[in-house]
Amino acid sequence: MKPNLSTPNPPTWCPGCPNFMILEAVKKALSNLINQKIIKHKNIVITTKHKNIVITTDIGCNSKIFDYLNVSGIYGLHGRAIPTALGIKLGNPNLQVLSFNGDGGAYAEGISHFIHALRYNADMTIIVHDNRVFSLTTGQATPTSEQGYKPKSEPLGEKNEPLNPIKLALASGATFIARCNAKDIKHTSEILEKAVRHQGCSFVEILQDCLIFNKEVNNLDKNMYKIYNKDINQAVKLADQFNYNNTTSKIPIGIIYQTKKPTLEENWPQLRKKLK
Numbered sequence: 001m002k003p004n005l006s007t008p009n010p011p012t013w014c015p016g017c018p019n020f021m022i023l024e025a026v027k028k029a030l031s032n033l034i035n036q037k038i039i040k041h042k043n044i045v046i047t048t049k050h051k052n053i054v055i056t057t058d059i060g061c062n063s064k065i066f067d068y069l070n071v072s073g074i075y076g077l078h079g080r081a082i083p084t085a086l087g088i089k090l091g092n093p094n095l096q097v098l099s100f101n102g103d104g105g106a107y108a109e110g111i112s113h114f115i116h117a118l119r120y121n122a123d124m125t126i127i128v129h130d131n132r133v134f135s136l137t138t139g140q141a142t143p144t145s146e147q148g149y150k151p152k153s154e155p156l157g158e159k160n161e162p163l164n165p166i167k168l169a170l171a172s173g174a175t176f177i178a179r180c181n182a183k184d185i186k187h188t189s190e191i192l193e194k195a196v197r198h199q200g201c202s203f204v205e206i207l208q209d210c211l212i213f214n215k216e217v218n219n220l221d222k223n224m225y226k227i228y229n230k231d232i233n234q235a236v237k238l239a240d241q242f243n244y245n246n247t248t249s250k251i252p253i254g255i256i257y258q259t260k261k262p263t264l265e266e267n268w269p270q271l272r273k274k275l276k
């Protein structure tokens with residue numbers, strides 16, 4: 001059975017934008033999870049045991065995914081897709097929540113939500129479309145833009161060193177950290193599937209080119225190689241390998257770290273009681 005995850009809304013992304021590929025990877029992952037009876041979809045007859053899926057989005061090019069994915073959810077505010085997802089989990093811990101963010105939303109305006117959601121370890125998935133620029137507002141620098149990046153708004157160039165979100169996630173106590181390449185749809189969908197299956201807060205950073213702004217960091221594909229790691233010491237080394245500034249260093253993609261810790265739902269008796 002193939003769930004209908006598409007909507008009739010015409011996409012407004014630039015032709016060829018890797019957001020199309022992320023959308024495809026998400027649909028593929030959700031289709032598989034629905035067919036494996038991990039989650040359910042309104043178009044398919046299911047038993048009540050399976051989790052209902054819900055999405056939250058931010059504001060930005062990335063968040064337009066809300067309009068093209070036939071799944072219930074909340075189209076949130078810039079930088080607030082993560083607390084919206086946490087709120088949903090507190091209201092109904094039985095929902096499978098996926099939160100879509102841009103790097104601007106997650107690592108700038110919403111940075112505190114990102115850190116604390118990873119600490120709280122609610123059973124949900126944070127996806128960041130990291131094109132290393134505020135795209136929808138025409139190209140201002142985000143925390144992952146490279147040093148020297150020169151948007152219209154910064155004629156002297158970006159002075160700050162980029163933030164390494166993988167290192168931040170490790171420092172925040174994340175239990176699942178992965179990085180993907182938007183252009184590798186098959187690999188991204190496999191990782192997304194594993195992220196949803198993970199019990200706890202999973203973080204998937206998807207490196208995504210923006211074809212219009214920040215063209216300098218496009219096409220780093222040749223530096224990428226696939227890994228699958230669960231060891232913390234190795235994870236620290238993998239996180240350090242790419243500092244978001246260097247265009248020649250190797251970039252590990254795949255699962256960088258995974259471990260098991262009690263989830264937010266398991267920690268709170270009020271939520272535990274509601275868990276089916």
Ligand SMILES: Cc1ncc(C[n+]2csc(CCOP(=O)(O)OP(=O)(O)O)c2C)c(N)n1
Nearest residue numbers: 060061062078102103104105133134135136
């Ligand atoms: C609270 C708030 N601050 C700022 C904005 C303006 N704004 C809308 S989209 C956007 C940029 C989004 O960039 P990013 O999160 O990186 O997503 P992208 O467009 O690159 O996918 C900004 C700053 C807003 N809508 N709301």
Ligand code: SF4
Nearest residue numbers: 013014017061210211
């Ligand atoms: S501006 Fe960049 S991120 Fe936004 S739709 Fe166009 S190519 Fe995609």
